[in-house]
Structure formats: structure tokens, C-alpha cells
Amino acid sequence: MKKKFFIPAGLIAFFALLLTVQTAFAHTSITAGNYTIEIGWVNEPAIVGQQNAIVVNVSTISDNKPVENVSGLIVAVSYGDQSKTLTLQPLGEDTPGHFIAPIIPVIPGQYTITLGGKLGDTSVNSQVQPEEVQSADTLQFPVVEVVQPAVSTDWLAWLGALLGLIGIGLGVTALRKMR
Numbered sequence: 001m002k003k004k005f006f007i008p009a010g011l012i013a014f015f016a017l018l019l020t021v022q023t024a025f026a027h028t029s030i031t032a033g034n035y036t037i038e039i040g041w042v043n044e045p046a047i048v049g050q051q052n053a054i055v056v057n058v059s060t061i062s063d064n065k066p067v068e069n070v071s072g073l074i075v076a077v078s079y080g081d082q083s084k085t086l087t088l089q090p091l092g093e094d095t096p097g098h099f100i101a102p103i104i105p106v107i108p109g110q111y112t113i114t115l116g117g118k119l120g121d122t123s124v125n126s127q128v129q130p131e132e133v134q135s136a137d138t139l140q141f142p143v144v145e146v147v148q149p150a151v152s153t154d155w156l157a158w159l160g161a162l163l164g165l166i167g168i169g170l171g172v173t174a175l176r177k178m179r
Helices: 003-020 154-178
Strands: 028-032 035-041 052-060 073-079 082-086 098-103 112-119 126-128
Touching (some): 028 112, 028 126, 035 112, 052 073, 073 098, 082 098
Antiparallel strands (some): 028 035, 073 082
16 A cells, blocks of 8 residues: 555544544533523532532633632432432632532432522522432443352251251160160
């Protein structure tokens, strides 16, 4: 094959890869008045039994400045018919407008985050479903196999009881013959 075909073929393959790669955005953005609120999990994928947190990033739409006062914002998480109000706390001093609400998800599946209350003078009332919580075996390695006995051992207990009764019967018979 001639060298002049390698460069065009390589460029075609490169552009084909660029066009087929899709970026996954796991956080969801909502708009409330002049505010953009981004909600998701701190650690993704969220895994059952592992500490995680709901992340809430708040900024203004007009100038994209972080909003530091979210004291009027209420964040609740629900799963099925259970709901829990969470407490927002700043993610850190060097990340204004970024807040977390710690949680340990204990059941795999879809959780719903409900935002309510106020940001400044703006009422907030939205629901978001972040990325689904995965079972622990999603990331566990190596796989732990539970070894089950090949045969039930219940028969061994019954055999022991039967042999004990036979022994008692033989002992009683031997005592009667001695008399």
C-alpha cells in the first residue's frame, strides 16, 4: 500500500472517532429566575453503602457569579415513599457557590432530589433525578463467591438422632436380658 493513502485514511479515522465520542453529563441544570442550579452526586457512579453527597452548585445567569447565600434553599431526597430533608454545607472555602448535602444511599435505584424554598427573592420548586445509584458489585473486585455446601447436611443430624435411639433401645434390651 502506498504512503499517500495513510494520511487521508488516518484523518478520516480520527474525525470518525471524534464524531462518535459522546460526553456524558451526569449533573442536571435547572433555571430558577436569574439563577442556574446544577444538581448531581459528588462521587459518580453513586454506589450503595458508600458515603456520597448531593452536590448543588448555584450561580447567577446574567454574570455566572457563584451564589454564596443559599440559606433559604431546601433540599430533600426521596426514594419510593420515603423522604429526608438534607442540610446543605459549603463544599469548601475555595469553591464559592458549591454546596454538598452528605448522604449514604442504601438501596440501588433512582433517587429524586426536590429543591424548594427561596434563592434571594426567587421561589424555587423543582425535582431532579440524578444518576441512578448502583449496587456495590458494580465496582467490587475480585468477585467474592459464596460457597454453598454441595449436599445438605440435615440428614447427618437425623442419622445421629436415629443412631442414638437405636443405642438406647439396645441398652434397654441388654439390661432386660441380664435380669
